[in-house]
Amino acid sequence: MSVILITGGSRGIGASTATLCAQRGMGVVLTYNNNPAAAQAVVEQIQASGGKAVALKLDVAEVASFGAFTERLQRDLQNVWGVSHLDGVVNNAGYGLFNPMATVSEAQFDGLFNVHLKGPFFLTQTLLPLLADGASIVNITSATTRVATAGVAPYAAFKGGLEVLTRYMAKEFGERRIRANAVSPGAIRTELGGGLNSEFEALLCGQTALGRIGEPEDVGLVVTTLLSAESAWINAQTIEVAGGYMV
Numbered sequence: 001m002s003v004i005l006i007t008g009g010s011r012g013i014g015a016s017t018a019t020l021c022a023q024r025g026m027g028v029v030l031t032y033n034n035n036p037a038a039a040q041a042v043v044e045q046i047q048a049s050g051g052k053a054v055a056l057k058l059d060v061a062e063v064a065s066f067g068a069f070t071e072r073l074q075r076d077l078q079n080v081w082g083v084s085h086l087d088g089v090v091n092n093a094g095y096g097l098f099n100p101m102a103t104v105s106e107a108q109f110d111g112l113f114n115v116h117l118k119g120p121f122f123l124t125q126t127l128l129p130l131l132a133d134g135a136s137i138v139n140i141t142s143a144t145t146r147v148a149t150a151g152v153a154p155y156a157a158f159k160g161g162l163e164v165l166t167r168y169m170a171k172e173f174g175e176r177r178i179r180a181n182a183v184s185p186g187a188i189r190t191e192l193g194g195g196l197n198s199e200f201e202a203l204l205c206g207q208t209a210l211g212r213i214g215e216p217e218d219v220g221l222v223v224t225t226l227l228s229a230e231s232a233w234i235n236a237q238t239i240e241v242a243g244g245y246m247v
Contacts, residue, residue: 001025001027001081001083002087002088003086003087004026004027004028004029004086004087004090004227005030005086005127006029006030006031007030007031007058007089007091007123008032008092009030009031009055009092010031010032011191012188012190012216013140013185013216013223014030014092014093016215017223018030019049019220020224023049024228026051026227027052027081028053028054029054029073029086030042030054030055031056031058032055033058036057054080056069058093060091060115060123063122063123070126073130085135086130087132087135087136088135088136088138088227089127090227091124091137091140095112095115098151098152100151104153104154113154113158116155116158117161117162120139128173133177134178136178137169137173137180137181138180138182138226139169139181139182140183141160141163141184143186143240143242143245145160145184147245147246159184163238166181166236166238167180179226179236180235181239183219183222183226184238184239184242185214185219185240185241186208186241186242186243189213189214190216196213201213207245208242209244209247210244211243214241214242214243218243219241222241
């Protein structure tokens with residue numbers, strides 16, 4: 001059985017990806033930071049459908065904690081699935097900040113950097129010995145790297161950095177046949193940044209060719225496909241999942 005690690009798997013895109021991976025017969029390790037109840041609810045949903053999943057606490061901004069996290073992960077991989085490796089990693093954990101550049105503080109800037117770029121870099125580095133040859137890495141980025149949206153400059157900049165990092169992962173890990181791709185969501189109905197009100201949703205629908213807001217499952221389906229063998233020849237790509245946003 002393939003086992004996948006999904007950071008930020010307690011809600012939104014991460015939770016959707018976790019359940020979809022389980023439906024395809026994958027084992028799922030999902031992480032949470034502040035909401036263990038939500039994470040456990042996802043685990044129980046997967047278990048109720050006959051799958052296997054565990055939830056582990058992880059703050060992706062705390063690089064010093066990655067060693068202890070990996071030790072716990074190794075124990076759970078062995079105890080739950082009887083394996084010693086991961087077949088995929090989804091760097092998904094994140095949060096939004098909607099402030100004009102003129103008002104962003106250094107602490108806010110550093111917080112976004114730690115979660116959206118530094119954390120994925122060093123977590124992936126730490127997990128490399130656990131990744132099976134031929135594994136798949138999927139980094140969740142954002143359509144704001146393509147379309148400038150006022151108020152999200154640091155977030156978008158670090159997501160853009162993660163897209164560049166994705167190509168370097170593909171290059172450097174290629175000798176082990178480890179693939180790395182990025183998925184770039186557009187407007188998705190999640191709690192990121194406080195969610196959507198009806199007026200903002202209507203605006204976004206009008207800017208999207210397919211005329212609606214995306215759902216977490218729209219992104220989760222693409223991520224799940226990239227984790228599977230049917231995407232074995234897709235590598236070093238950024239795939240926008242946005243319904244034709246601002247085309």
